[in-house]
Amino acid sequence: MSGKNSIIATLLALMLTLGIAQADSLKTQLEQIIHAQSITIKNLHLVQDGPPLRLSGTPDQQLKRLLSDYNFVQLSNKEGNIEKIIITSIKRYDNTPPPAVVEKPKTDASYAIKTTRSGSHHLVQAELSGPYGIKLKANMLIDTGATTLVLPASLQSALGFTDRNLQPGFSETANGRVEIMQGKLKSVVIGKAQADNVDVSFIADDKLQSSGLLGMSFLGRFQMTFDDASNQIILKPY
Structure with missing residues (x-):
C-alpha cells in the first residue's frame, strides 16, 4: 500500500x-x-x-x-x-470600440540596464519627458512598492507641468498620508527601454531623499529581473 x-x-x-x-x-x-x-x-x-x-x-x-x-x-x-x-x-474595460491601429510586431527584445547601488537598492538614470515634450534627466530609485513614478514638487515647472495638467490628491506612505499632485509624463526612457503616458506623482521635496522613485506605472510595463551580481536590471516588454 x-x-x-x-x-x-x-x-x-x-x-x-x-x-x-x-x-x-x-x-x-x-x-x-x-x-x-x-x-x-x-x-x-x-x-x-x-x-x-x-x-x-x-x-x-x-x-x-x-x-x-x-x-x-x-x-x-x-x-x-x-x-x-x-x-x-x-484592468478597466469599456464598450467603446478601440480605434484602428497598426499592430506592433511582437519582439523578444530585452534591455539590460546598468544600475548604481544604494545599499540593497538599485538606482538608474531616467530621461523624463513632460506633457509638452520638455526633457529632463533624473536619478531614480527602483521601488516596486510605489504605485506611480514619484518626483519632487520642484520638478513640476521644470518639466512643463501647470495647474491645467495636474490634479491634487493624497498618498499613503510609511510616514503617513501626504499631499500629492498627479499627472502624466509623455514618456520615460531608461537605457533603451521606453514607456509612454506614465502616471507621475509630485510630493514635497523634503518627503524624498536625493532621488525620485521609479514605481509601477513604468515598471509594470515590463517583466523585470534584478541582477545584483552585475549591478543591472533586465527589462523585457510584455
Whole structure:
C-alpha cells in the first residue's frame, strides 16, 4: 500500500505543477500554481473569484492566462524562473470600440540596464519627458512598492507641468498620508527601454531623499529581473 500511496502522491504533485489539479475556482487555480512553483504573490486580494479556467502550457503561460484581467509585474531570477508577482490593479474595460491601429510586431527584445547601488537598492538614470515634450534627466530609485513614478514638487515647472495638467490628491506612505499632485509624463526612457503616458506623482521635496522613485506605472510595463551580481536590471516588454 505504501508504494501505491507514493505513486498517487507523485501523480498529484505532477498535476498540481502542471496546473491541472481539480480546482473549484479561479483563485484556487492561481493559489495552486504559485504554491507549486514557490512564487511569492502580492495583492492577491485584488483577484476577483470566478469559475476555473481550462489551462494549458507552462506555469508562466498559465499564470498570464489567470491574470489576463489584471495589471501586474513579474520578477524573475537570472535563470528566468518567476520569483514574485505583484498585482497592481484590475484592468478597466469599456464598450467603446478601440480605434484602428497598426499592430506592433511582437519582439523578444530585452534591455539590460546598468544600475548604481544604494545599499540593497538599485538606482538608474531616467530621461523624463513632460506633457509638452520638455526633457529632463533624473536619478531614480527602483521601488516596486510605489504605485506611480514619484518626483519632487520642484520638478513640476521644470518639466512643463501647470495647474491645467495636474490634479491634487493624497498618498499613503510609511510616514503617513501626504499631499500629492498627479499627472502624466509623455514618456520615460531608461537605457533603451521606453514607456509612454506614465502616471507621475509630485510630493514635497523634503518627503524624498536625493532621488525620485521609479514605481509601477513604468515598471509594470515590463517583466523585470534584478541582477545584483552585475549591478543591472533586465527589462523585457510584455
